[in-house]
Amino acid sequence: MSYSNQGSGEDNIPLKVIKEISFSVLSPDxxxxxxxxxxxxxxxxxxxxxxxxGGLMDRRLGVDEPEARCETCGxxxxxxxxxxxxxxxxxxxxxxxxxxxxxxxxRATCPNCGRLKLTDDEYKRYSERIKKLKxxxxxxxxxxxxxxxxxxxxxxxxxxxxxxxxKIRLDKPFKFYTESEDGRLTRLDPxxxxxxxxxxxxxxxxxxxxxxxxxxxxxxxxTVLPVPPPQxxxxxxxxxxxxxxxxxTHALTTILRYNEKLRNAIESGSPTTSILDLWxxxxxxxxxxxxxxxxxxxxxxxxxxxxxxxxxxxxxxKEGRFRGSLSGKRVEFSARTVISPDPNLSINEVxxxxxxxxxxxxxxxxxxxxxxxMRMLVINGPETWPGANRVITPDGKKIELKVRRDRxxxxxxxxxxxxxxxxxxxxxxxLFNRQPSLHKMSIMCHIVKVLPGRTFRLHLAVCPPYNADxxxxxxxxxxxxxxxxxxxxxxxxxxxxxxxxxxxxxxIIGARQDYITGGYLLSRKGNVLTREKALFILGAVRENxxxxxxxxMHPVELWTGKQLISTLLPKDFNFTQATSxxxxxxxxYRCDTDEYIVVVNGxxxxxxxxxxxxxxxxxxxxxxxxxxxxxxxxxxxxxDSMFRLIIRYIxxxxxxxxxxxxxxxxxxxxxxxxxxxxxxxxAYELLDKYYKGALEAEPGKTIExxxxxxxxxxxxxxxxxxxxxxxxxxxxxxxxxxxxxxxxRGSLLNAAQMTAALGQQTIRGERYTRGFTDRTLPHFLPxxxxxxxxxxxxxxxxxxxxxxxxxxxxxxxxxxLVETAVRTSQSGYAQRRLINAMQDIYVAxxxxxxxxxxxxxQFKYGEDGIDVSKSDHGRLNIDEIIRRVIxxx
Amino acid sequence: xxxxxxxxxxxxxxxxxxxxxxxxxxxxxKAEVVPKDNAxxxxxxxxxxxxxxxxxxxxxxxxRSLGAKPGDIIKIIRKSPTAGEIEVYRxxxxx
Numbered sequence: 001m002s003y004s005n006q007g008s009g010e011d012n013i014p015l016k017v018i019k020e021i022s023f024s025v026l027s028p029d030x031x032x033x034x035x036x037x038x039x040x041x042x043x044x045x046x047x048x049x050x051x052x053x054g055g056l057m058d059r060r061l062g063v064d065e066p067e068a069r070c071e072t073c074g075x076x077x078x079x080x081x082x083x084x085x086x087x088x089x090x091x092x093x094x095x096x097x098x099x100x101x102x103x104x105x106x107r108a109t110c111p112n113c114g115r116l117k118l119t120d121d122e123y124k125r126y127s128e129r130i131k132k133l134k135x136x137x138x139x140x141x142x143x144x145x146x147x148x149x150x151x152x153x154x155x156x157x158x159x160x161x162x163x164x165x166x167k168i169r170l171d172k173p174f175k176f177y178t179e180s181e182d183g184r185l186t187r188l189d190p191x192x193x194x195x196x197x198x199x200x201x202x203x204x205x206x207x208x209x210x211x212x213x214x215x216x217x218x219x220x221x222x223t224v225l226p227v228p229p230p231q232x233x234x235x236x237x238x239x240x241x242x243x244x245x246x247x248x249t250h251a252l253t254t255i256l257r258y259n260e261k262l263r264n265a266i267e268s269g270s271p272t273t274s275i276l277d278l279w280x281x282x283x284x285x286x287x288x289x290x291x292x293x294x295x296x297x298x299x300x301x302x303x304x305x306x307x308x309x310x311x312x313x314x315x316x317x318k319e320g321r322f323r324g325s326l327s328g329k330r331v332e333f334s335a336r337t338v339i340s341p342d343p344n345l346s347i348n349e350v351x352x353x354x355x356x357x358x359x360x361x362x363x364x365x366x367x368x369x370x371x372x373x374m375r376m377l378v379i380n381g382p383e384t385w386p387g388a389n390r391v392i393t394p395d396g397k398k399i400e401l402k403v404r405r406d407r408x409x410x411x412x413x414x415x416x417x418x419x420x421x422x423x424x425x426x427x428x429x430x431l432f433n434r435q436p437s438l439h440k441m442s443i444m445c446h447i448v449k450v451l452p453g454r455t456f457r458l459h460l461a462v463c464p465p466y467n468a469d470x471x472x473x474x475x476x477x478x479x480x481x482x483x484x485x486x487x488x489x490x491x492x493x494x495x496x497x498x499x500x501x502x503x504x505x506x507x508i509i510g511a512r513q514d515y516i517t518g519g520y521l522l523s524r525k526g527n528v529l530t531r532e533k534a535l536f537i538l539g540a541v542r543e544n545x546x547x548x549x550x551x552x553m554h555p556v557e558l559w560t561g562k563q564l565i566s567t568l569l570p571k572d573f574n575f576t577q578a579t580s581x582x583x584x585x586x587x588x589y590r591c592d593t594d595e596y597i598v599v600v601n602g603x604x605x606x607x608x609x610x611x612x613x614x615x616x617x618x619x620x621x622x623x624x625x626x627x628x629x630x631x632x633x634x635x636x637x638x639x640d641s642m643f644r645l646i647i648r649y650i651x652x653x654x655x656x657x658x659x660x661x662x663x664x665x666x667x668x669x670x671x672x673x674x675x676x677x678x679x680x681x682x683a684y685e686l687l688d689k690y691y692k693g694a695l696e697a698e699p700g701k702t703i704e705x706x707x708x709x710x711x712x713x714x715x716x717x718x719x720x721x722x723x724x725x726x727x728x729x730x731x732x733x734x735x736x737x738x739x740x741x742x743x744x745r746g747s748l749l750n751a752a753q754m755t756a757a758l759g760q761q762t763i764r765g766e767r768y769t770r771g772f773t774d775r776t777l778p779h780f781l782p783x784x785x786x787x788x789x790x791x792x793x794x795x796x797x798x799x800x801x802x803x804x805x806x807x808x809x810x811x812x813x814x815x816x817l818v819e820t821a822v823r824t825s826q827s828g829y830a831q832r833r834l835i836n837a838m839q840d841i842y843v844a845x846x847x848x849x850x851x852x853x854x855x856x857x858q859f860k861y862g863e864d865g866i867d868v869s870k871s872d873h874g875r876l877n878i879d880e881i882i883r884r885v886i887x888x889x
Numbered sequence: 890x891x892x893x894x895x896x897x898x899x900x901x902x903x904x905x906x907x908x909x910x911x912x913x914x915x916x917x918x919k920a921e922v923v924p925k926d927n928a929x930x931x932x933x934x935x936x937x938x939x940x941x942x943x944x945x946x947x948x949x950x951x952x953r954s955l956g957a958k959p960g961d962i963i964k965i966i967r968k969s970p971t972a973g974e975i976e977v978y979r980x981x982x983x984x
Contacts, residue, residue, distance in 0.1 A: 133983075136940055137940075137982065140982065140983070140984055143984070144984075846935075846936055848935065848936075848937075850941075853941070854937070854941055855937075855940070855941040855942070855943075856935065856937055856941055856942055856943065857943075859935070859975070859976070859977050859978065860972070860975070862971050862972075863969040863971050863972040863975045864969070864971040864972035864975075866971070874971065
C-alpha cells in the first residue's frame with residue numbers, strides 16, 4: 001500500500017533513466033540556431049519604460065512580469081520557459097575558461113599546417129594506445145595524453161611540413177605571443193588563434209584529449225555570445241519603485257557597449273592601436289561576465305563598488321548553485337529550536353514543544369480499530385493538541401481542517417480507508433540531529449514526548465554523541481512520513497543502538513558531571529539510608545525492583561547505597577574493575593578500601609561508581625560490559641533507571657562547591673611556598689649560568705632554546721609538586737577533590753591552580769616574549785628573562801592574581817581561544833575533504849570494502865573483517881569468550 | 890644506438906644491487922604472480938572483474954622483479970596490525 005503520491009499524478013509521469021551525461025562546447029552554429037534573436041543594442045528600456053526591440057529585455061527572449069506575454073511562445077510569465085538570444089561579436093574573443101587548453105594546443109601543433117607535431121610512427125603508436133586505454137582506463141589515457149602534449153611541444157621543426165616552430169608565450173590572462181628565434185615577440189590575436197585552431201585536423205585532436213565530434217577547439221574562441229533569457233537574470237523591483245538590473249544584465253550591457261564602440265572604430269577606420277585597445281576591453285568584459293574572480297584580471301564592480309557576480313560565481317562555492325541549491329535543500333516535516341536538558345526522559349526520548357507538535361504531522365490511515373481516536377483528532381482540529389491538520393478522502397482529496405467550521409460533522413463521515421494527517425503524538429518515531437553531523441551518531445531516532453515549553457528536551461547522557469551542551473545549542477528534528485521510513489528509523493537508528501559506538505568500540509553514551517559525583521557519593525563507604533530515604537530514591541527507578549534486607553537492622557534499619565545500586569544489576573552478573581581511587585591494592589578480592597568494583601551475582605560488594613565505571617567514552621567499563629552482555633535495550637533501561645536513581649540521591653543530599661573546599665592546612669601552605677621558592681631559585685640559577693655563558697647548548701638547539709626548555713622544565717615542576725601536595729593535604733571531603741578524583745569535572749591540576757599556583761602562561765606554546773622592545777611589560781627591565789617577567793604566575797585563584805599576573809593570564813586565555821577556533825575550522829575542512837573522497841565506499845556483503853563501481857578498496861574490512869562495535873574494541877578476546885562459554889555450561 | 894660507457898654500466902649494476910637488497914628486505918611484503926588458471930577461480934571468489942582489483946603499474950620495480958606482464962594478477966602477503974598476515978591482490982596495468 002502506498003500512502004504517499006496518492007492523487008498527485010506522479011504515477012503517470014513516464015520514468016526515464018539517465019544513462020550518461022556528456023559535456024561539450026557550444027559551436028557558433030548551435031548558438032545561432034538556439035537563439036531567437038540577435039541582441040544589437042545596449043539600451044534596455046526606452047523613456048516610457050518599455051523594453052527596447054533588440055535590447056537585453058526584448059519581449060522575444062521571454063517575460064518575467066505578470067502582465068506581458070512572450071513574443072516567441074505567446075505564453076505568460078508563468079509558462080514561458082525563456083529563450084536564448086545572441087550577441088554577434090565584432091571581433092572574436094577567447095573564452096576565459098579555455099585559455100589553458102588553447103595554450104596547450106598552440107604549443108603542440110604546427111602554425112603552418114596545423115598538424116600535431118608527432119612523426120607518423122609516433123602518431124600511430126600513441127593513437128593506438130590511447131584508443132585501447134580509453135575503453136577501460138580513463139585515468140591512464142589522461143596521463144598518456146599529457147605525455148603526447150609534452151613530446152609534441154618539444155619539437156622545434158614540424159615533422160610534416162618542416163616549418164620552424166616558434167615558441168608560444170602566454171601573457172596572462174589572455175595575450176598570446178609567438179617568440180621567434182631572435183627573441184622577437186609577435187602578438188597572436190584571437191583571429192589568428194582561431195584560424196590556427198581551425199587547421200588542426202580531427203584525428204590529431206583526439207590525441208590531445210578533445211572529442212572533435214562534440215567540441216572543436218576553435219569554438220573556444222567566441223564569435224557569438226549566447227544571451228540567457230530574463231528568467232535567468234530577473235530585474236529587481238526596489239521599494240522606491242525603481243527597477244534594478246541583475247548583475248548579468250549589467251555585464252551584458254557593457255559587453256554590448258564595447259562591441260558597438262569596436263564596430264564604430266573599425267567602420268570609421270580608426271588607428272590600429274585604438275582598435276586593439278577596444279578589442280582587449282571587449283575581451284576583458286566577456287571574461288568578467290563569465291568569471292569575475294579570474295587571477296590577474298581586474299574585477300568588474302557595481303556602482304556601489306561591490307564586485308559583480310559572473311556566471312562562475314553563481315555556480316561556485318557553498319552558496320553556489322551546486323552546493324547551495326541542488327545538493328542542499330530545505331525540507332518539510334522538520335523543526336528546529338533550542339535544546340535543554342531533562343533527566344526524567346529516557347535516553348531515547350525527545351521532548352517536543354506542543355507548538356511544534358501541532359505543526360508537524362503524520363499520515364495515519366483510519367481503520368476500524370482507531371476510528372474513535374481519529375474522529376476525536378478531527379474534532380480537535382488544528383488548534384488543539386492532539387488534533388489533526390488535514391483529512392484525506394479515499395479518492396485522494398485533501399480537506400484542510402483550518403478552514404472547516406463543521407469538524408464534528410466531518411468526523412462522523414470518516415470511514416476506514418480515509419487518512420488523517422494528525423499531529424505529532426507521544427510514541428512517534430522522529431530523527432534528531434545536531435550539526436556538524438560528523439559521525440552517524442549525529443542523527444539518531446528518538447521517541448516523541450510532547451511537553452509544554454518552547455525547547456526540545458533531551459537526556460543528558462545523549463549529549464556526548466551529539467556533542468551538545470545547553471548554552472544555546474539548537475537541534476533539528478525530522479518526521480519520517482512513510483511506514484517504511486519509520487520502521488527503518490526504529491530498527492536501526494534508535495538511540496540505544498548507538499550506546500556502543502563503532503568509532504572505538506566503547507560506550508559513547510554514559511554519565512557525565514553530576515551523575516558521576518552522584519554515583520560516587522551514593523556508593524561510597526559509610527553512606528547509609530533510612531527506609532524512608534531508600535524507598536524514596538528507589539522510587540525514581542520506575543522499574544520493578546526488589547530491595548533486599550537492610551545492611552544494618554538495629555537500632556534502625558539502614559540500607560547502604562551499594563544495596564540500592566545492586567537492585568538494578570542482573571542476578572547473574574559478575575564483574576571486577578579498578579576504580580579511579582586505585583592506589584595501594586592489587587587484588588580486587590582482598591581490598592577493603594573500595595578501590596575495586598566487585599560485583600558478585602548482581603551484588604555490588606565493593607567499589608565506588610565513578611567515571612571509569614559509568615562514564616561516557618570509557619572502554620571496558622561496568623556500563624560497557626553490561627550493554628555488551630545484556631543488549632542495547634537492557635542498556636537503555638539500565639542507564640535510564642540508574643541515572644534517575646543517582647540524580648534523585650544527589651538531589652536530596654545536595655552538592656555545592658564553595659570557597660572553603662579550597663582551604664589547605666598550614667603545613668601544606670608552608671610546603672607549597674617552599675616548593676615555589678626552590679624552583680624559582682633554581683630558575684634564576686639557570687639564568688645566572690646563561691648570563692655567565694656557562695650554559696651549554698644541547699644537541700640540535702641554540703643556547704637560547706636550551707635555556708627556554710630547561711626553564712620550562714624547572715617551572716613545570718612547581719605545578720607537578722603542587723598537585724602532589726594538594727592531593728596529599730586537601731580535604732578529602734571537599735567538593736573540588738571529589739569532582740577531580742571521580743572524574744566528574746576538573747583535575748587535580750585544576751585544584752592546584754586554584755589553591756597553589758597557576759603556573760606558566762604560554763602563547764603558542766612558548767613563554768611570553770611579545771609586547772614591548774625586549775620586555776613583555778614596562779614593569780620589567782629590558783632583557784629580563786626571569787620567570788615573573790615572562791608570564792609565570794605564582795599566585796592562585798583563591799588568593800587572587802596581581803595585576804601583572806592577571807594580564808598574562810588573560811593573554812594566555814585569549815591565545816587558547818584563538819587556537820581552538822583555528823583548530824576547529826581546519827579539522828572541519830580536513831573532515832569535509834575526507835568525507836567527499838570516501839562518501840560512497842561501503843562494506844559489501846562478502847566482507848570486502850568497495851567503491852561505487854564495485855572496485856575493491858580493501859579485500860577484507862579492516863583486514864580482519866571485525867566490527868569494532870560488536871567486538872572488544874576491534875579485537876576478539878578469545879579468553880573472555882571461552883570463559884563465558886564454559887561458565888554458562 | 891651509441892654504446893653505453895663503462896661508468897654507466899657500472900652504475901646500473903649498482904642500482905640493481907640496491908633493488909635486490911630492497912626486495913629482500915624484511916619489511917618488503919612477499920609477492921608472487923597468480924597463475925592464469927588460479928586467477929579465474931580467485932576472481933570468482935572475490936566476486937570481481939580484473940579491473941575492479943587495485944592496480945599496479947607494470948613499471949613498478951616489484952612487478953618487474955616478478956616478471957609480471959599487464960593483465961597478470963599479483964598476490965602480495967603482508968603484515969597487518971589487525972589480522973597478523975593478510976593476502977591482497979594487485980592487477981598489473983600498462984604504464
